[in-house]
């Protein structure tokens with residue numbers, strides 16, 4: 447049997463693209479909104495203290511953990527203390543750490559699901575089971591497995607769980623005594639700046655993941671886990687075996703940034719801009735590719751819809767012509783799909799128009815080819 451590990455299809459597309467490619471593939475935020483000046487000012491302050499380049503605590507620096515805990519308490523209505531926060535190197539690292547700290551051999555995911563989580567579960571040899579309806583989840587879940595759920599602006603489907611669905615999932619968890627990993631990577635990216643209470647507030651045996659990637663900048667690689675204090679202890683050994691701790695400098699930088707700036711004013715700006723860009727991409731689809739069926743998202747960074755041709759083959763044709771998007775097959779465990787995910791935050795308005803227009807002629811040529 448080959449030991450070769452399959453890479454993420456999206457990371458491979460990112461490697462295959464160059465400056466001539468119009469990419470709707472990655473989940474990249476709009477770099478126009480990286481708070482460069484504010485971070486630059488914060489970095490000058492941080493550099494006055496040599497501790498910024500020193501080793502630091504595995505759980506993360508206290509000041510930043512306090513700030514994250516207060517976001518939970520004050521913005522998400524979920525009372526949290528700094529003892530319940532562990533800083534991770536991107537929220538991606540949290541999958542590895544959490545799974546290594548638990549005995550569970552099986553993870554349940556909603557279908558389709560985040561490719562980075564599926565990759566992390568596979569590499570750790572976990573058996574993955576998927577569900578579409580809560581009735582299916584109810585049958586699969588038990589006290590020795592784990593549910594992975596993205597409650598807000600799911601990647602890729604863009605779905606958001608209603609408050610009722612959150613309660614239903616919490617009640618299923620309570621009955622089964624399972625473990626919840628709730629991914630909140632996009633939880634603040636609602637176009638109207640509304641947030642919903644995490645399921646984790648309703649179910650104690652949970653790990654809620656958060657990230658500065660989509661609300662400050664992903665290159666800082668700063669994420670976190672919110673969990674019961676006793677579970678945090680179990681995570682530390684796994685974290686230490688990977689990187690001892692997350693970059694001290696980056697943690698101090700973001701702590702300083704949060705002291706000097708109003709993060710939620712910044713998030714409001716991002717949400718306004720993303721809402722407009724999403725509307726523009728939606729308009730381009732309606733004009734140039736009316737056969738692409740989608741529901742406009744209420745937040746997040748993607749438009750997700752369905753072609754009436756094979757989206758995997760179309761994506762391959764498009765990539766030859768320097769247009770990148772993600773065919774949804776890669777988000778499913780074992781299912782053909784004509785769905786596709788388009789990121790609208792990274793490309794400029796001009797690129798969005800050019801890219802969708804060009805994709806329309808690629809689709810026409812492809813349709814003629816398969817019908818001839």
Ligand SMILES: Cc1ncc(COP(=O)(O)O)c(C=O)c1O
Pocket residue numbers: 473535536537538539560562596601629631656657658659664667668669
């Ligand atoms: C749903 C979801 N979770 C987690 C991540 C990982 O983000 P990061 O490691 O940058 O915090 C991503 C990145 O795109 C994501 O879409």
